[in-house]
Amino acid sequence: MTASDPDPDSAPSSTLAPAVLISEVGPRDGLQSVAATMPTAAKQGWIAALHAAGLREIEVASFVPARLLPQMADAAEVVRHAVALPGLRVMALVPNLRGAQAALAAGAHKLTMPVSASEAHSLANVRKTPMAMVDEVRAIDALRRGLAGSGPMAGLEAGISTAFGCTLQGRVDEDAVIRLAVACAEAGADEVGLSDTVGYANPAQVRRLFTRLRSELGDKAGAAHMHNTRGLGLANCLAAYEAGVRTFDASQGGLGGCPYAPGASGNVVTEDLVFMFEAMGVATGVDLARLLAAREALRAGLPGEPIYGMTPEAGLPKGFAPAAAPAHSRDTSTGEMRNV
Amino acid sequence: MTASDPDPDSAPSSTLAPAVLISEVGPRDGLQSVAATMPTAAKQGWIAALHAAGLREIEVASFVPARLLPQMADAAEVVRHAVALPGLRVMALVPNLRGAQAALAAGAHKLTMPVSASEAHSLANVRKTPMAMVDEVRAIDALRRGLAGSGPMAGLEAGISTAFGCTLQGRVDEDAVIRLAVACAEAGADEVGLSDTVGYANPAQVRRLFTRLRSELGDKAGAAHMHNTRGLGLANCLAAYEAGVRTFDASQGGLGGCPYAPGASGNVVTEDLVFMFEAMGVATGVDLARLLAAREALRAGLPGEPIYGMTPEAGLPKGFAPAAAPAHSRDTSTGEMRNV
Numbered sequence: 203m204t205a206s207d208p209d210p211d212s213a214p215s216s217t218l219a220p221a222v223l224i225s226e227v228g229p230r231d232g233l234q235s236v237a238a239t240m241p242t243a244a245k246q247g248w249i250a251a252l253h254a255a256g257l258r259e260i261e262v263a264s265f266v267p268a269r270l271l272p273q274m275a276d277a278a279e280v281v282r283h284a285v286a287l288p289g290l291r292v293m294a295l296v297p298n299l300r301g302a303q304a305a306l307a308a309g310a311h312k313l314t315m316p317v318s319a320s321e322a323h324s325l326a327n328v329r330k331t332p333m334a335m336v337d338e339v340r341a342i343d344a345l346r347r348g349l350a351g352s353g354p355m356a357g358l359e360a361g362i363s364t365a366f367g368c369t370l371q372g373r374v375d376e377d378a379v380i381r382l383a384v385a386c387a388e389a390g391a392d393e394v395g396l397s398d399t400v401g402y403a404n405p406a407q408v409r410r411l412f413t414r415l416r417s418e419l420g421d422k423a424g425a426a427h428m429h430n431t432r433g434l435g436l437a438n439c440l441a442a443y444e445a446g447v448r449t450f451d452a453s454q455g456g457l458g459g460c461p462y463a464p465g466a467s468g469n470v471v472t473e474d475l476v477f478m479f480e481a482m483g484v485a486t487g488v489d490l491a492r493l494l495a496a497r498e499a500l501r502a503g504l505p506g507e508p509i510y511g512m513t514p515e516a517g518l519p520k521g522f523a524p525a526a527a528p529a530h531s532r533d534t535s536t537g538e539m540r541n542v
Numbered sequence: 543m544t545a546s547d548p549d550p551d552s553a554p555s556s557t558l559a560p561a562v563l564i565s566e567v568g569p570r571d572g573l574q575s576v577a578a579t580m581p582t583a584a585k586q587g588w589i590a591a592l593h594a595a596g597l598r599e600i601e602v603a604s605f606v607p608a609r610l611l612p613q614m615a616d617a618a619e620v621v622r623h624a625v626a627l628p629g630l631r632v633m634a635l636v637p638n639l640r641g642a643q644a645a646l647a648a649g650a651h652k653l654t655m656p657v658s659a660s661e662a663h664s665l666a667n668v669r670k671t672p673m674a675m676v677d678e679v680r681a682i683d684a685l686r687r688g689l690a691g692s693g694p695m696a697g698l699e700a701g702i703s704t705a706f707g708c709t710l711q712g713r714v715d716e717d718a719v720i721r722l723a724v725a726c727a728e729a730g731a732d733e734v735g736l737s738d739t740v741g742y743a744n745p746a747q748v749r750r751l752f753t754r755l756r757s758e759l760g761d762k763a764g765a766a767h768m769h770n771t772r773g774l775g776l777a778n779c780l781a782a783y784e785a786g787v788r789t790f791d792a793s794q795g796g797l798g799g800c801p802y803a804p805g806a807s808g809n810v811v812t813e814d815l816v817f818m819f820e821a822m823g824v825a826t827g828v829d830l831a832r833l834l835a836a837r838e839a840l841r842a843g844l845p846g847e848p849i850y851g852m853t854p855e856a857g858l859p860k861g862f863a864p865a866a867a868p869a870h871s872r873d874t875s876t877g878e879m880r881n882v
Binding site for chain 2: 367368369370371372373400401402404405406407430431432433434436437439440441444468471474477478481482483484511512513516519520521
């Protein structure tokens with residue numbers, strides 16, 4: 203599939219099933235990267251606003267010791283609130299088995315494990331080698347399977363960090379990235395994504411690595427997690443889409459980065475990514491007007507923190523029509539949601 | 543050709559012929575959009591610095607009445623200086639026959655005519671309808687042919703403005719854009735490009751329109767002039783590249799927009815565009831370190847004016863190697879230009 207296949211002019215005005223999944227990571231990736239701690243009630247309000255905009259997968263918290271990341275001390279409470287939102291897949295980052303136990307006890311639907319392809323970054327980020335992290339994936343897979351007797355089994359995703367380069371070690375070997383991804387899948391991950399943790403990726407590399415990933419892992423090939431550090435975030439998402447990727451991580455207002463990778467900054471802005479896909483005629487299921495409105499909940503919870511986004515600043519084009527009206531706005535008789 | 547074809551790992555360390563032409567428009571498009579007027583000597587210094595970075599086509603001035611654009615009052619003097627820089631193709635924007643006469647008298651190598659696909663924008667920008675502008679293209683073509691007896695004939699490009707949408711009229715009909723482009727070529731333009739004057743374009747549309755343009759015009763299909771107003775500038779350039787476009791307009795520091803299209807802002811940043819292509823292994827002929835250094839000449843000539851760029855702010859990745867060392871840096875024995 204290429205970028206030219208979808209045609210906005212041929213999109214029906216009724217609901218299209220989303221063609222891509224936008225996985226919002228702001229409440230975890232964003233909030234753990236800023237110095238201030240957003241109060242629990244504000245987190246819950248922001249997550250509810252993101253859900254109301256149509257986002258159906260949100261990474262809401264990180265289960266790490268509160269002394270390391272005080273911004274995430276209320277992770278369990280945030281998960282317990284989020285799982286009550288209808289139709290939302292609630293994801294939590296867990297760096298190890300202990301974190302997985304806590305996240306599953308709180309009711310998280312899906313766990314995501316960061317497994318760094320750069321040994322230097324892995325040691326700095328989680329104090330373990332990449333292969334020790336693969337062992338941790340295996341242990342978490344056993345844990346979730348053991349707990350699944352009492353209900354549906356939680357999902358387990360591995361995200362290969364620094365897959366496109368590392369600020370500490372520079373170039374990261376592409377064969378090693380693919381080997382590590384295969385090892386994570388063999389250790390039990392349902393899906394394995396690739397993360398440009400430090401914003402080094404370029405479109406040719408993104409296309410090459412995701413093509414290899416899909417060739418090796420098939421349906422277990424997971425999300426593209428791109429950063430906009432050097433302005434290439436959306437171009438890299440486009441290249442990933444053209445390589446067949448259908449899940450994209452993004453952060454409202456571009457909040458976040460990685461505190462343990464010097465110079466890392468700038469998650470892809472959810473608003474800009476949704477605008478790009480919707481303008482292309484690729485349905486995201488997200489209502490842009492409500493997504494822009496959710497920025498207020500973010501601002502209210504983090505007063506004074508800079509938040510980004512080109513589309514929010516410029517506004518939507520005159521006469522803009524998204525790929526399809528999301529389900530919750532279809533019944534408006536004015537149709538104004540299609541022309542914000 | 544797709545984004546995955548070039549492979550940076552296989553790029554030889556010797557010079558590659560540039561695979562794309564980066565056409566720098568900052569000294570015209572950028573400078574006419576800011577309130578301050580850059581002094582002539584500063585313009586000349588900036589243009590020389592851009593040339594030293596390896597840029598081989600620069601739009602240096604606009605030949606319009608000084609009472610309309612006082613920033614361009616020294617257009618002839620700027621052109622006369624620029625044509626002395628070796629290997630540089632000096633381009634000037636001309637809105638009409640009178641401007642073309644002045645630009646050719648000053649020695650410009652190539653003229654560019656803005657022809658807007660939006661009637662509303664055309665009237666606001668040049669007080670003529672699109673078809674009246676096609677007549678102007680024809681008159682300018684006759685003029686340059688008449689003058690060519692005394693030397694090489696100047697180039698003539700038409701740029702279809704608001705080709706992807708217009709802040710005044712909204713949607714712009716794609717068939718009308720293609721018809722207008724064909725009319726410009728038939729009127730004598732050597733090449734016809736498409737401009738996203740107001741930042742409305744999306745990658746699917748860019749691919750679709752440039753594919754049609756190339757199908758209609760063949761070798762006369764010209765440059766992609768993209769704006770980053772909604773963050774999609776580089777993604778749109780990538781889509782254009784994949785559709786076969788090999789000339790890209792960009793502006794150092796993202797300076798510029800169009801004063802007659804409300805809400806227009808943000809030319810694609812030359813530094814980020816060059817970084818994207820070089821990282822992909824697509825040689826631009828531009829030396830990134832010298833290009834970053836040229837920002838100082840821009841800053842010096844426009845003190846206090848905000849200039850943009852993600853790559854300049856983040857710096858180049860650790861261990862970054864461009865597609866190929868440009869000719870003027872090949873003889874450095876340290877090789878440090880490859881690892882800035």
